[in-house]
Amino acid sequence: MAKLEKIALVTGANKGIGFEVARQLANKGFRVFIGARNEKAGRSATEKIGAMATFLKIDVSDQKSIQEAARELATAVDHLDVLVNNAGIIVDGDDAILKATPEQFEETMRTNALGPLMVAETFQPLLAKSSAPRIVNVSSSGGQLHDGADGWSPIYCISKTTLNGVTSQFAAALPKFAVNSVCPGWVRTDMGGSSAPRSVEQGAEGIVWLAADAPQNLTGKFLQDRKVIPW
Numbered sequence: 001m002a003k004l005e006k007i008a009l010v011t012g013a014n015k016g017i018g019f020e021v022a023r024q025l026a027n028k029g030f031r032v033f034i035g036a037r038n039e040k041a042g043r044s045a046t047e048k049i050g051a052m053a054t055f056l057k058i059d060v061s062d063q064k065s066i067q068e069a070a071r072e073l074a075t076a077v078d079h080l081d082v083l084v085n086n087a088g089i090i091v092d093g094d095d096a097i098l099k100a101t102p103e104q105f106e107e108t109m110r111t112n113a114l115g116p117l118m119v120a121e122t123f124q125p126l127l128a129k130s131s132a133p134r135i136v137n138v139s140s141s142g143g144q145l146h147d148g149a150d151g152w153s154p155i156y157c158i159s160k161t162t163l164n165g166v167t168s169q170f171a172a173a174l175p176k177f178a179v180n181s182v183c184p185g186w187v188r189t190d191m192g193g194s195s196a197p198r199s200v201e202q203g204a205e206g207i208v209w210l211a212a213d214a215p216q217n218l219t220g221k222f223l224q225d226r227k228v229i230p231w
């Protein structure tokens with residue numbers, strides 16, 4: 001099959017938006033690697049998706065784990081078409097910027113910003129073997145700077161602002177790639193809570209479009225619902 005086979009890796013794919021993105025990509029004919037730090041949850045998600053899915057253990061906050069995952073993936077496939085940096089956490093509340101601890105800041109930045117940077121850097125050689133490589137960074141409108149902050153989960157928002165910087169830098173460094181940030185909207189997941197207006201199917205839609213169907217020359221942008229939005 002070699003390069004005719006479309007291959008994607010989604011991090012944090014054991015549940016929530018990441019799982020749904022992986023499921024939709026598999027339905028589109030992608031061979032999908034289910035990136036998860038928790039082996040039991042990752043394998044169970046992989047089974048739910050079926051034959052198009054393969055589990056890949058990866059903790060995006062741990063450089064060693066990322067390197068081991070890249071080595072394992074390189075033994076299974078000869079290229080990677082799509083990396084979806086989806087894994088993310090929120091550890092702070094509304095007033096956290098005045099009470100923020102270095103530990104909260106470091107944990108959030110390590111997972112939400114440094115993680116995607118390390119994953120993109122480490123998997124970039126395998127992506128470069130694709131004829132149309134794509135990196136999709138799952139960000140948040142909470143990271144936008146253009147209209148000021150509203151105080152909600154500030155450490156998380158700073159991490160997504162930083163992630164958008166990572167997107168911009170990788171787009172500049174990798175002109176053959178499509179590298180974009182995307183906001184899924186407010187989605188009903190463990191992170192988004194039950195009051196969120198969007199289903200996981202709706203949240204995944206814009207991510208899957210960037211991963212599979214958007215023009216390859218659309219790069220270095222921040223999008224929501226297939227439209228470019230301000231940084």
Ligand SMILES: NC(=O)c1ccc[n+]([C@@H]2O[C@H](COP(=O)([O-])OP(=O)(O)OC[C@H]3O[C@@H](n4cnc5c(N)ncnc54)[C@H](OP(=O)(O)O)[C@@H]3O)[C@@H](O)[C@H]2O)c1
Pocket residue numbers: 011012013014015016017018035036037038041058059060061062085086087088089111138139140141183184185186187188189190191192193196
């Ligand atoms: N839900 C929303 O309304 C919303 C809005 C804007 C942006 N987003 C973004 O969308 C993405 C997915 O969020 P979600 O709502 O689906 O959240 P979720 O249901 O809490 O899922 C988060 C996923 O990330 C994984 N994860 C966290 N830290 C990880 C690490 N160090 N290594 C590997 N995996 C890790 C989790 O794994 P475990 O199960 O092991 O914890 C889980 O699979 C995140 O980047 C989030 O910031 C969400």
